Amino acid sequence: xxxxxxxxxxxxxxxxxxxxxxxxxxxxxxxxxxxxxxxxxxxxxxxxxxxxxxxxxxxxxxxxxxxxxxxxxxxxxxxxxxxxxxxxxxxxxxxxxxxxxxxxxxxxxxxxxxxxxxxxxxxxxxxxxxxxxxxxxxxxxxxxxxxxxxxxxxxxxxxxxxxxxxxxxxxxxxxxxxxxxxxxxxxxxxxxxxxxxxxxxxxxxxxxxxxxxxxxxxxxxxxxxxxxxxxxxxxxxxxxxxxxxxxxxxxxxxxxxxxxxxxxxxxxxxxxxxxxxxxxxxxxxxxxxxxxxxxxxxxxxxxxxxxxxxxxxxxxxxxxxxxxxxxxxxxxxxxxxxxxxxxxxxxxxxxxxxxxxxxxxxxxxxxxxxxxxxxxxxxxxxxxxxxxxxxxxxxxxxxxxx
Ligand SMILES: [Zn+2]
Numbered sequence: 001x002x003x004x005x006x007x008x009x010x011x012x013x014x015x016x017x018x019x020x021x022x023x024x025x026x027x028x029x030x031x032x033x034x035x036x037x038x039x040x041x042x043x044x045x046x047x048x049x050x051x052x053x054x055x056x057x058x059x060x061x062x063x064x065x066x067x068x069x070x071x072x073x074x075x076x077x078x079x080x081x082x083x084x085x086x087x088x089x090x091x092x093x094x095x096x097x098x099x100x101x102x103x104x105x106x107x108x109x110x111x112x113x114x115x116x117x118x119x120x121x122x123x124x125x126x127x128x129x130x131x132x133x134x135x136x137x138x139x140x141x142x143x144x145x146x147x148x149x150x151x152x153x154x155x156x157x158x159x160x161x162x163x164x165x166x167x168x169x170x171x172x173x174x175x176x177x178x179x180x181x182x183x184x185x186x187x188x189x190x191x192x193x194x195x196x197x198x199x200x201x202x203x204x205x206x207x208x209x210x211x212x213x214x215x216x217x218x219x220x221x222x223x224x225x226x227x228x229x230x231x232x233x234x235x236x237x238x239x240x241x242x243x244x245x246x247x248x249x250x251x252x253x254x255x256x257x258x259x260x261x262x263x264x265x266x267x268x269x270x271x272x273x274x275x276x277x278x279x280x281x282x283x284x285x286x287x288x289x290x291x292x293x294x295x296x297x298x299x300x301x302x303x304x305x306x307x308x309x310x311x312x313x314x315x316x317x318x319x320x321x322x323x324x325x326x327x328x329x330x331x332x333x334x335x336x337x338x339x340x341x342x343x344x345x346x347x348x349x350x351x352x353x354x355x356x357x358x359x360x361x362x363x364x365x366x367x368x369x370x371x372x373x374x375x376x377x378x379x380x381x382x383x384x385x386x387x388x389x390x391x392x393x394x395x396x397x398x399x400x401x402x
Contacts, residue, residue: 001033001335001336001339002238002242002243002244002245002335002336002338002339003033003034003226003243003244003245003335004030004032004033004244004245004247004328004331004332004335005032005033005034005035005036005060005226005244005245005246005247006032006034006035006036006246006247006248006249006328007035007036007037007038007062007246007247007248007249007252008035008036008037008041008048008249009037009038009041009248009249009251010041010044010045012048012249012324013045013047013048013051015249015322015324015325016035016048016051017047017051018325019031019032019325019328020051020052020054020055020057021054021055025310025325026308026310026311026325026329029329030328030329030332030333030336031055031057031328031332032057032328032332033057033058033244034057034058034059034060034118034244034246035048035051035052035057035058035059035060036059036060036061036062036246037049037059037060037061037062038062038064038078039061039062039063039064039078039081039110039111039114040077040078040080040081042061042110042111042114042115042116043077043081043114044077046114046115049061049114049115049116050115052115052117053115053117058117058118059115059116059117059118060116060117060118060120060158061110061111061114061115061116061120062120062160063083063107063110063111063120063122063123064078064260065083065103065107065122065123065124066123066124066125066162066257066260066261067079067084067260067261067264068084068085068088068089068094068124069088069089069124069125069133069261070088070258070261070262070264070265071086071087071088072084072085072086072087072261072264072265073086073264073265073266073267073268074086075267075268076264076268077268078264079264081110082106082110083103083106083107083110083122090132091131091132091133091135091136092132094124094136095136097139097143100136100139100140100143101143101146101147103122103140103143104121104122104140104143104144104146104147105147107122108121108144108147108148108153112153112155116155117155117156118155118156118157118158118191119144119153119155119156119157119158120157120158120159120160120193121140121141121144121157121158121159121160121187122140122144123137123140123159123160123161123162123195124136124137124140124162125162125164125197125257125258125261126161126162126163126164126167126176127163127164127166127167127197127258128164128166128167129167129172129175129176130175134175134176134179134180137161137180137183138179138180138182138183139183141159141180141183141184141186141187142183142186144157144159144187145186145187148187156190157187157190158190158191158192158193158226159184159187159190159191159192159193159223160192160193160194160195160228161177161180161192161193161194161195161219162195162197162257163176163177163194163195163196163197163215164197164198164257165196165197165198165199165201165202165208165211165212168196168199168208168211168212168214168215169211170211170214170218173215173218177215177218177219181219181222181223184222184223185222189222189223189224190223191223191224191225191226191243192219192223192224192225192226193225193226193227193228193246194212194215194216194219194225194226194227194228194237194242195228195229195255195257196212196215196227196228196230196255197255197256197257197258198255198256199211199212199233199255199385200232200233200254200379200381200382200385201381205381205382205384205385206384206385206388206389208385209233209236209385209386209388209389210389210392212233212237212240213236213237213240213241213389213393216237216240216241216242217240217241220241220242224243225237225241225242225243226242226243226244226245226246227242227244227245227246228245228246228255229246229247229252229253229254229255230245230246230247230254230255231245231247231248231252231253231254231284231285231331232253232254232283232284232382232383233245233382233385233386234246234247235283235334235335235338235351235354235386236351236385236386236389236390238335238338239338239344239347239348239351239390239393240393244335247331249275249278249324249327249328250275250276250277250278250285250323250324250327251275251276251285253284253285254382274287274288274289275288275323275324276288277291277319277320277323277327278323278326278327278330278331279291279304279319280306280307280330280334281303281304281354281357281358281361282304282358282361282362282365282378282383283354283355283358283382283383283386284382284383285327286365286376286378287376288320289374289376290365290369290374290375290376291304291319291320292320292374293368293372293374293375294365294368294375295316295319295320297368299364300361300364300365300368301316303361304316304319304361305318305319306318306319306326306330308329308330308333311325311326311329311330312326334354337350338350338351343397343401344393344397345394345397345398345401348390348391348393348394348397349390349394351386351390352387352390352391352394355383355384355386355387355390356387358383358387359380359383359384359387362378362380362383363380365378366378366380
């Protein structure tokens with residue numbers, strides 16, 4: 001069964017407790033397989049770790065150590081953590097063994113102290129061949145092995161590979177991916193959370209997605225792969241061989257490591273704004289004001305509401321209220337549908353159909369957005385890439401079977 005890993009924000013603590021306690025609602029059936037929180041959220045909301053422990057759900061504390069590569073605002077909650085540093089570090093800054101050892105020790109001790117049931121080794125964002133970060137990442141993984149052995153820590157470990165989209169191309173594997181895999185081998189066959197940045201962008205996102213899936217396949221030979229920050233491409237990754245994908249509830253759906261760290265240069269704003277709402281047929285979330293306007297369109301309405309009566313008994317208004325449980329339920333249900341398809345060709349066929357349907361609805365939304373200012377244009381790149389890759393893989397799988 002493919003895993004849905006949900007990133008819980010501080011605002012979701014009570015919701016996730018309800019979801020985990022519920023025994024009869026759709027939320028109980030479609031409970032996430034793992035929960036992850038940002039490290040600074042773990043510090044301010046210890047109750048989320050308690051919820052996960054009570055529910056027997058695996059709990060991860062994401063150390064977000066790629067923030068070390070950018071300047072962080074002095075008032076930023078992440079920058080105040082014991083293993084953080086508000087200044088922008090270069091590979092040279094992190095080159096000494098003492099600094100790496102301290103980072104690993106502080107980072108893993110923090111996760112243990114905040115209730116993690118699986119530890120995440122410190123990780124960096126590697127954007128280009130020869131940028132110096134591959135070696136740092138390899139050594140952080142080696143220090144992680146030493147820390148675990150030295151302190152007799154017997155907890156499961158996960159490594160995050162934070163890679164720019166260019167490095168997914170197989171010509172880059174010998175310089176980047178293969179050395180990282182050798183370093184991860186020191187930790188045993190561990191889950192690799194593949195944080196592949198900006199795949200759903202550029203002139204040819206379908207080529208980037210094909211490279212991402214090839215990378216998933218290459219890593220999967222040695223380690224199970226979890227698609228990290230992949231709310232828009234996670235389903236394609238799962239059919240392509242990942243054991244699951246990770247996403248926030250309505251937000252944090254796309255992997256863009258550089259923008260994520262850059263966002264912390266500014267002072268904390270206090271509020272994140274209205275949370276976007278997950279629309280099943282679009283395979284991602286859209287801004288609530290857009291949805292409110294679109295639901296007044298009688299032609300579009302049936303394609304935007306949740307068709308699952310137990311999930312959203314209140315119909316259209318359910319999505320305009322608190323749609324967070326709906327988001328988890330709907331994403332988990334689609335993963336189960338993909339799992340249930342018997343052959344890989346059928347899984348790709350299902351994803352081809354889902355993405356084709358999404359593209360049709362998106363085209364209608366974008367026609368409305370040209371005349372209605374309140375409706376935000378829908379970015380179709382991820383859906384189009386999914387459709388192109390799913391259709392090509394379905395043909396290839398059918399030919400192989402024949
Ligand atoms: Zn629903």
